[in-house]
Amino acid sequence: MRTLRLLAFGWWFQFKTISRSPFEGLFQIIYPLFFATVAFLMFRAGTDQKTLLYASLGSAVMGMWSATSTTAGGAMQRERWHGTLEALVASPPHFALILLPITLAMSTIGIYCLVATLAFGRFVFGIQLTVEHPLAFAISIVGTVLSFGALGFLFAVTFVRFRAAWALGNLFEYPVWLIGGFLVPLVLLPEWVRPISWALAPTWGMNAIRESSLGGNPWPDLAFCLALGLGYVTVGVLALERVLGAARKRATLSLT
Amino acid sequence: MTSARIFAVGGLMSYRALFYWLTPMIYVPSLVVAPVFQILLMAYIGRSAGLASDEFYVVGNAIQYAAIPCLFAMMQLVGGEKFQNTLGAILVSPAPRLPLFFGRAVPVVLNGAFVSAFSLVVGSLILDVEIPTSAIPSLALVIVVAAFSCTGLGLINAALALRIRESAVLSNVFFGFLLIFTGANIPLDDLPGWMQTVSDVIPFTHSIEAARKLVDGAATSEVMGLVGIELLIGAVYAVAGYLLLRFFENQGRRHATLDRT
Numbered sequence: 001m002r003t004l005r006l007l008a009f010g011w012w013f014q015f016k017t018i019s020r021s022p023f024e025g026l027f028q029i030i031y032p033l034f035f036a037t038v039a040f041l042m043f044r045a046g047t048d049q050k051t052l053l054y055a056s057l058g059s060a061v062m063g064m065w066s067a068t069s070t071t072a073g074g075a076m077q078r079e080r081w082h083g084t085l086e087a088l089v090a091s092p093p094h095f096a097l098i099l100l101p102i103t104l105a106m107s108t109i110g111i112y113c114l115v116a117t118l119a120f121g122r123f124v125f126g127i128q129l130t131v132e133h134p135l136a137f138a139i140s141i142v143g144t145v146l147s148f149g150a151l152g153f154l155f156a157v158t159f160v161r162f163r164a165a166w167a168l169g170n171l172f173e174y175p176v177w178l179i180g181g182f183l184v185p186l187v188l189l190p191e192w193v194r195p196i197s198w199a200l201a202p203t204w205g206m207n208a209i210r211e212s213s214l215g216g217n218p219w220p221d222l223a224f225c226l227a228l229g230l231g232y233v234t235v236g237v238l239a240l241e242r243v244l245g246a247a248r249k250r251a252t253l254s255l256t
Numbered sequence: 257m258t259s260a261r262i263f264a265v266g267g268l269m270s271y272r273a274l275f276y277w278l279t280p281m282i283y284v285p286s287l288v289v290a291p292v293f294q295i296l297l298m299a300y301i302g303r304s305a306g307l308a309s310d311e312f313y314v315v316g317n318a319i320q321y322a323a324i325p326c327l328f329a330m331m332q333l334v335g336g337e338k339f340q341n342t343l344g345a346i347l348v349s350p351a352p353r354l355p356l357f358f359g360r361a362v363p364v365v366l367n368g369a370f371v372s373a374f375s376l377v378v379g380s381l382i383l384d385v386e387i388p389t390s391a392i393p394s395l396a397l398v399i400v401v402a403a404f405s406c407t408g409l410g411l412i413n414a415a416l417a418l419r420i421r422e423s424a425v426l427s428n429v430f431f432g433f434l435l436i437f438t439g440a441n442i443p444l445d446d447l448p449g450w451m452q453t454v455s456d457v458i459p460f461t462h463s464i465e466a467a468r469k470l471v472d473g474a475a476t477s478e479v480m481g482l483v484g485i486e487l488l489i490g491a492v493y494a495v496a497g498y499l500l501l502r503f504f505e506n507q508g509r510r511h512a513t514l515d516r517t
Contacts, residue, residue, distance in 0.1 A: 042302065042305045
């Protein structure tokens with residue numbers, strides 16, 4: 001219960017902080033709209049309304065991923081720059097319980113992106129959003145946000161040794177957009193890319209959101225998405241133990 | 257002579273200082289790997305939408321990605337000074353402003369051209385786009401002109417960094433507009449009329465068109481008109497950027513707000 005309370009309060013506190021940052025909040029909502037516009041114009045010039053709905057959902061989840069990838073990589077470094085990392089690491093709860101709500105808050109900003117992109121598509125490009133299974137659609141979004149936050153947590157932990165962790169986070173924006181099947185069906189990609197796509201929770205999250213919207217069965221995709229998210233957290237916690245142990249041993253926790 | 261020294265030495269030193277933050281750890285992911293993935297992403301979306309050939313996206317995005325080094329480096333040349341509290345010392349000096357600001361732009365143009373050329377080569381190799389050997393010198397010229405043109409817009413961006421706190425956000429917004437309006441990913445004929453009008457007066461539109469023609473086998477003389485227009489657009493933006501820099505500098509002095517970050 002105390003763990004859940006810590007996660008919830010940590011998430012809410014971080015979410016409020018990020019929402020007030022022009023770069024991590026407002027910009028993360030505006031920036032994906034440029035790519036969404038490009039995608040809408042490309043698909044509109046190419047084919048029909050049915051494909052435009054496909055592009056609308058894909059662009060919306062692209063924005064969700066952007067909100068996570070560009071900021072989560074540097075989540076641990078952000079605390080280091082703020083001078084709060086040592087205090088957080090020294091506090092009684094496990095550091096993972098402090099870091100995970102931060103990356104979850106970053107991925108939650110993605111819901112703003114999702115809504116903004118779908119509304120943009122509806123009102124500027126006239127793309128009608130049909131949601132066949134509203135409840136499954138909402139659950140798929142929550143599941144996708146959780147798995148994005150989990151992947152962001154893994155990024156934050158594994159990139160901590162890099163001074164420019166934010167640049168590495170940015171680096172993963174385009175590749176995941178591409179191989180996650182957001183706007184490009186996986187069958188169009190080379191066969192060797194597909195196993196990489198399957199190892200990414202965003203691929204399954206995208207499928208779940210699309211299936212629930214278009215009337216398919218989203219539950220297997222959602223289960224894969226959440227299972228991968230749990231896997232990322234497990235690997236992240238194990239990596240965190242090693243990173244913190246090494247930093248304590250060498251007294252390098254506060255080095256930038 | 258003093259102006260020439262400020263132009264050359266000042267520009268070079270300022271650009272070297274830029275590598276204080278633009279280290280290989282940032283340069284490689286942001287300016288070497290990311291443009292290649294942008295090309296791949298757009299080419300595959302293009303295949304999915306059935307809109308244009310791979311060549312269209314390789315050329316368009318390789319040139320358009322020069323916006324990242326040109327806009328961000330120019331912004332950082334002013335915003336970085338502000339952040340490190342050295343802007344006041346520079347602006348209080350009697351150095352003539354024209355060589356001071358334009359000297360800082362030259363290395364940015366060269367770096368932007370390098371990023372474009374590298375992306376074009378790697379993108380072409382990955383997606384098997386054939387570039388005629390005879391077109392390479394002319395393509396190099398087009399790429400340099402495109403980088404110059406965007407650096408002109410970068411000067412405006414730098415001027416705004418004197419006034420705006422979130423200058424990185426502004427640079428990304430400019431980048432986003434260039435992604436949509438330049439025809440890098442959507443054929444200009446498929447854009448609404450008002451967007452085509454905007455396309456005509458922004459960096460990259462004409463250089464992307466010229467580069468596509470060259471890759472399709474056009475002679476250099478056939479694209480010189482487009483190159484000339486791109487040069488003119490770059491010059492207009494550079495002059496506007498310089499005037500805006502002077503305006504905000506004067507405003508900053510008058511209201512004592514230069515160092516406000």
